Ligand SMILES: *[C@@H]1O[C@H](CO)[C@@H](O)[C@H](O)[C@H]1NC(C)=O
């Protein structure tokens with residue numbers, strides 16, 4: 001008890017004398033940001049929007065998206081500022097959000113966001129069900145980048161052609177089918193207690209897509225060449241392994257774990273990865289294998305990754321882990337997600353402190369926030385067409401892209417690409433290296449926030465017991 005009085009007295013003094021550190025983040029900050037992050041996903045929705053609470057500037061769009069045989073492909077999420085619907089990164093995002101719910105559902109519940117995150121996942125999985133038109137046929141992209149890039153305006157006003165591209169037996173993509181299988185399998189876990197029928201339906205799609213990925217090997221960018229310039233993927237070994245483990249987690253069946261371990265060997269995934277990203281999933285695979293098997297081989301691999309990331313990885317002068325200039329913050333957030341879970345597995349507890357440190361940098365600890373709508377001096381001009389548009393009926397076009405004014409519609413919760421390796425950052429809409437926002441940038445970030453909420457709650461319990 002004594003300790004606490006002392007602690008509070010000092011804290012009060014700090015506040016009285018204006019020394020309070022405005023960049024200390026607590027339970028309440030994480031709760032606010034996770035709520036905003038879900039609003040970002042809401043702003044990215046395509047198709048018919050039955051509910052625009054929190055994003056009143058959005059409405060129905062791309063209602064006529066369809067497959068090559070007229071199949072309804074409306075729904076899903078827009079990729080970023082552009083209006084292409086890109087199944088590979090959308091599926092990775094879905095798997096990551098589901099993983100966050102599986103590991104840290106209490107965090108979502110404490111923030112009052114459990115229903116909202118289930119809705120966010122379902123918005124993607126309902127779309128993926130439409131994309132999976134037959135067992136060995138899956139739509140990987142709707143919209144053409146080159147056509148899309150000539151448009152700057154509201155999604156509701158689009159009228160350009162939006163071709164759809166798929167993988168099938170003739171032109172397979174084990175990476176895309178594998179990631180979609182992982183998204184279906186992981187989401188089926190979170191819907192088990194919510195809606196068994198839906199959960200089973202998701203699992204059926206997961207199993208079929210896994211078989212498709214495994215039986216028809218190929219890289220999806222060969223079937224969907226437009227993807228290569230934007231979301232290239234170098235190999236499908238990690239997606240096959242990743243999807244097999246997620247199927248094991250969803251079904252409990254040993255055969256999928258055996259598959260995962262055999263892929264892990266065949267594709268030589270043992271080496272310590274440098275990052276965890278939508279096209280480089282080995283760190284996530286090692287963590288899942290460690291969790292499922294508790295074998296020292298995988299535990300050591302996770303430990304090596306987190307130790308390297310925390311101690312030896314390149315950092316900016318102010319302490320942000322720096323992997324590359326594209327999606328700087330999301331790279332750090334994804335590593336934080338892995339290492340926070342590594343500490344939960346009983347590996348070094350410092351990995352959780354490391355995760356908090358990285359997320360706190362993003363929330364403003366180094367002087368400014370990188371999350372739209374939150375904290376000190378947050379980004380006002382994210383590279384995002386829809387939110388750059390004024391209210392209707394004002395027109396919207398290229399003038400809005402170059403306008404020096406803040407985006408009229410606040411894109412709450414969007415995590416921007418971030419600073420360069422010297423912590424340098426400029427809030428300019430045209431510079432996507434600083435201000436790009438994408439579906440996958442926010443995913444690992446959001447899961448880590450849920451984990452940090454759980455951690456803060458636990459610390460609160462320990463404190464109240466000590467009192
Ligand atoms: C598409 O929209 C643009 C501007 O919003 C308009 O000028 C053009 O005529 C439209 N094209 C079609 C085919 O409706």
Ligand SMILES: *[C@@H]1O[C@H](CO)[C@@H](O)[C@H](O)[C@H]1NC(C)=O
Pocket residue numbers: 195196197198201
């Ligand atoms: C459960 O999911 C099924 C399949 O999507 C759906 O038809 C049904 O309405 C859902 N039930 C509830 C209670 O939401």
